[in-house]
Amino acid sequence: MTNQTSPQTASTSRVPLVEKRSIDWVPNSERHGKLWHQAPLWFLGNFQYFSIPIGFIGPSLGLSLIWTAVASIIGIGIGTLFMAFHASQGPHMGLPQMIQSRAQFGFRGVLIPLLATLFTYLAFNIADTVLLGEGLNSAFGWNPTVVAVTVAIAAALLAIFGHDWVHKIFRILLYVSFPLTVLLTLGVIFGGAGGTPPEIDYGFSIVAFMAQLTAAAAYNITYAPYVSDYSRYLPSTTAPRKVIAAVFFGASSSAIWLIILGAWLAIELRATDGLGGLQLAGNNVFFHLGDAVALLSALALAATMGMNAYGGMLTILTGIDSFKSIKPTRAARVITIIVLTVVWFSIASIITTDSVGTVFAALTLMLYLLVPWTATNLVDYFVVRKGRYAITDLFTPNGVYGTWAWRGLAAFAIGFAFEIPFMVIPPLGDWSFTGPIAAALGGLDVSWLVGLVAASVAYLVLSRSLDLDRERAAELRSDRELAEIDEREAVNS
Template identity: 40%
Template sequence: MAVGTSGSPGTTGADGPARSGAAAPPPAGGGRKPVIEARSIDYVPLAERHGKVWHLFPVWFAGDAHLATVATGAIGVGLGGNLVWTAIAVVLGCALGTFFMAFHSTQGPQLGLPQMVQSRPQFGFIGALLVWLVALTTYIGYNAFNQILVGSTLDHLADVPTGASYVGYAVIAIVLAVVGYDIIHKASRWLTYVVLVALALFTVCVIVVHPFTHAQLDLGSFALTPFLIQLFTAAVYQLSWSIYVSDYSRYLPPSVGVRSSFWWTYLGAGVGGAWMMLVGTVAAGLFPGKSLVESVISAGDRALGGFGVALLVITVLPLLTMGALNVYGGSLTLLSSLDSLGRFRLTVARRIGALCVVAVVSTAIAFGASENFVEEFGHFLSVLGTLFTPWTAVNLADFYLVRRGRYSIREIFNPRGIYRRWNWRGLLAYGTGFVVMLPFSVIGDAEGPMARLLGGLDVSMPVGLFVAAGVYLLVCRSLDLSAERLAVAAADAGLEPEGT
């Protein structure tokens, strides 16, 4: 897929000088790689690309296979669905949501940029702030929920004060995120090995013990409402990872290809997400009256005597790298937002400062949150679905169907460039998709009129995808792509050394 191949974007483009602050690369030179990652939202030159495409599997398997995912798989049973139909909904929902998420992952090697800064061609240099603020809220919200889960687990297991858990979690996340991309990938690989063994052992033991009743496995006991709610909740949960994925594939060389990066991401997130959600489904089905932590312990003990605590601990461990992913991605989004508002030079100190801001805000939210985690988590996912579905539709439609991967890296960092400050096409498509989704949405006790007619079912996700993508493709028919591609070639000429 052809892209405006480029280096550091801090040079003069075809339509004016790019912002020098957004372009500052780390110092060039030989020797060992620095311990602390120097790049943030700037482009990763081809000479710095490294890693193998299969590394995307563990980073998204471990990123998805944790206790928060377990909670997502328990929602259908909690609404009255039986175990087998909830399990089917989990698998189908994960397959659907991960499909769109994995397509975002392929953008990283092709563009060499973090995920959210890639929204500027669709929404404009300033207009992209709309989706960035939503993304920043997501990173902080997820991290706060994860801190609450870790705190309740350690309190249950070892009477560790929740406040100490929140602070410790934040410190570990900051340390990993400061070191950056490579350490997050390495930690994810080791965690994947551990979690894979634990999940395989749990699954085999559950099959052998077979603790289920006929009613739990009765395919004739189908309830539409809990089935669809579980399906779309799982899909939205997986879709919400879309704002993360290019952050952890952007150092890969573009030669890894679209198909490979798609499938390694899809399998990692899809298998890790579905498998861990099924742990939640089984735990909630076997022990419906217990809390999330207690039901996981009880399910592990039922499968293999004494395995419950170990299973719980193993589902908590990936939350440590998940914390790093959240503050790392949140810091990139925060820096992208600040870069749109005013000139400043990107430095390691500013990157670390942004990491700390994200971690401190999420920790403050965790301290002030209520204990009704599962219900609030479900509402949070509903809000995310409404906010991110039209962005996903617009971003993917632009990348694969309109511009087909042909972007100028320099112009993405140029406030007076070809992508303009405000792009009415992307904003109109996003706004239309968002408004059309509302009548089909269910958020907490609030039901849209169409959702009410459908018996309280939230089917806003497919509606938003179809409408936002359709509107964007329609309004882009007037876009002069031939002229834009000439401008892209002129702006990015000479950005990579000859022979790179």
Template identity: 50%
Template sequence: MHTPPSSAVEGHSIDFIPENERTDKLSSQGPFWFLGNFTFFTMTIGFVGPSVGLSALWTILAGTLGIMFGTLFMAFHGSQGPHLGLPQMIQSRAQFGYRGVILALLATLFVFAGFNIVNLVLMMQGLKELFGFDPLTVALVVTVPATVLAILGHDWMHRSFKWALFLSIPLYGLVTLAVLMHWVPDTPLPLLAIGEVEAPPLGFNWTGFITQFAAAASYNIAYAPYVSDYSRYLPKNTHSGKLIAVVFLGASLSGAWMIAVGAWLADHLHATNVLVALSQVGNTVSSVMGIVVVGVTILVFLPVMAMNIYSAKLTTLTCVDSIKHIEPTRKARVLAIIFVILLQLGVSLGLQDSDKGLSVLGIYLVVMLYFLVPWTAVNLTDYFFVRKGRYAIPHFFMARDSLYGSWGLRGLASYAIGFVAMIPFFYIFDGVAQKEVFVGPLAKALGNIDVAWLVGLIVSGLTYFWLSRSIDLNHEERVIQDIEQTHPHYSTGDPGAAVMPMPVPLVPLVSETSIWR
């Protein structure tokens, strides 16, 4: 069980969090998600635009709009945590079924593990180039403390995020000041030049703008499966509108800031490895500042690595439990974490000699968006439009006789239909090699503009809403009321209570009659 003492190792994993153990405060969510994006990896999102012909200014605009768009979905998922007291992917059993949720779990595991794999590759390559460090040593040195944090769990991770924030604000404030004050030469540095090839002039093109927008949007949409994992310890009566606002502001402000710095580094310095670029920026301030900047950059990133491991662990346990029921013990948590880190280390070491790190990053961000968009559309449509926050919590853990069944055909069909509908609109471009990886026929007809993610959102969301007309919500409500009378702590509230207008009218998948509290 989750216990208050600071030395305690978290006891919960994929189980329900009782109200008396929800000791988090709303004020912690903004800084937590601010730091989640306040990292060197977010800067690399700003590398995408210049790699496809955008200037720094256009990259910053596209990246800011994209990060804000993606954060909307992430923030709305966050409101589910305190309302249900569950990890995000357990709640997805309502749409996909007890066993059918494995499809969504595999997609999210790809995201969680993929983040750390890309990060490890960037760190191994950067530190090898700068200091000649052995890649295996680098991987172990950064993975071990992150793993310990993930094992200690929720409370210690929140504390580590606070410590990291105190270190990262002066660090990235200094880097930003160096850029704004032109302390860094406004010409490509030899160390950062892309071979002997002169970089093409950068400006504006619609393909590049949409590509940068999609990369930034996918970055924060990818946080959607995380958010409830870290908001489920908030009290049940947490105001949904305020929670959505603080998550949105925290994640989008830091994301836009880091993308802007990355865009400048890529445009003016032709940076292809962010750690190398940060070292060069630090060296313009003092001879040792480059080492300090790189060292602190990696140190403050360890909690984010731990977050990826932690959520990947929850996904792994949910996947195993969906096949064969397991008890969510500490031992199970540790075994799941070991599986995750072995997967990450194995793949990262296999890729560390590749000279195509930026190519892999750009392609990964786009493909990640394709996998997650149908899931987020189905999940949010169910939560806000169909069931409006009313769920039978014990039934999430029932392999048999559950309200939600073993295979949620509506959710699975909606995901599949949405994903298939996206394929003709896919546009996957390798900006470093300047070649198209995959272009769907309709993307080509639109002039190589990627709108697949928008198609997936609309098709999956509308398909699920249409298929859900056959759900017997009256029967579900009777079951929920019986559970709440017997076990009041499982109450998810009155679906008609505390209705308020949407604070962000741009989100197409959330109704104005949702369960704001």
């Protein structure tokens, strides 16, 4: 192999305090992950403050609680299905998701979806910083700037320590926050959380319904670029269906729960801020319950920012390595995370907008960018190549996947182009955009569904000319090289 990020060996099987891997392949001797860790990781990934304002979107457009719940359940179901299928790639390949995407887009062509993915990480952490600053100021009167600095440092540290610490911190937060949120929810159900009949007549409209569905679908689709980053330490023998089931259950159940709770807060308590709404409802149930739930929800969101920073680091290193060979050292990880943190903090510090608008705009843009990628990647993995890849060739521009893989790039471009006439981009400052077909449909946004179908069909058609026999020979050679690495690992450990 010609590239320095090709599979490398380790001298010990002991799990290090600070993760040493980044964009390189994880040998079988280091696959210390446990399947049961997946469900709590992704449950808490959505069991935090960001989920609450998603439930505000439908009611802000006049959608009733029931219809907001229906739209959210459908949207989360769709988005989580895509996310969970991506998760199954981690144990099988032992790679970060965007390294695997070199098979569809090429060693350097992967830069195109990498830019879309990097935008996702930055958008999430920028929006999270704004939400936390507004929310903790509203709930506790804390200085938004101090909040932003604190969560940025905490998120960066979690990302630096890496994969195992993300899993550990998420489980700890889940064990503490889950029973308290159950108590709050029971208070809502049995009338102890307060609330009065709404002053406006909430009902149904297809535009509001699709806006809520789209935001909910986008929420978990945006995990797709890095969900396998957190499953790549699972043993390669892990059954894909078990990974899919664990991730789907974890990520969907918590999101549906809190989004519907958010809709109730917006309608019954007239909440305009998620943390403030949680605090008020919980304190109505009994003294200081709301304070505790709000604080834990904020901590969970800060931890999720660490997860985003970790994924952003992998994305940046993959992009750099695609043009200049780098060695994926701990120092490279740390420096990249620090730079990424400075960038998102700097941008967030100049954002002044309402939380609902921030969430809706961020999710919409992320969905438009990621749908063509997820369609291309999943069609390639499950239909075209059926999970068979020459892993070592993903680490060199001279491998069977080439430098610029025109089929994947064309499918991505076609999918995105088909989205444009159907787009409805929420206001960003003084700017917004509604495509001509969306305008003709009264503002109905189905662009992501159109892009999904267009990219999938385009890639299927274009891939009919792939020389899979040539790839099989490269795959066999790659498997032999990886087997040799595993043998050395067994001896060293």
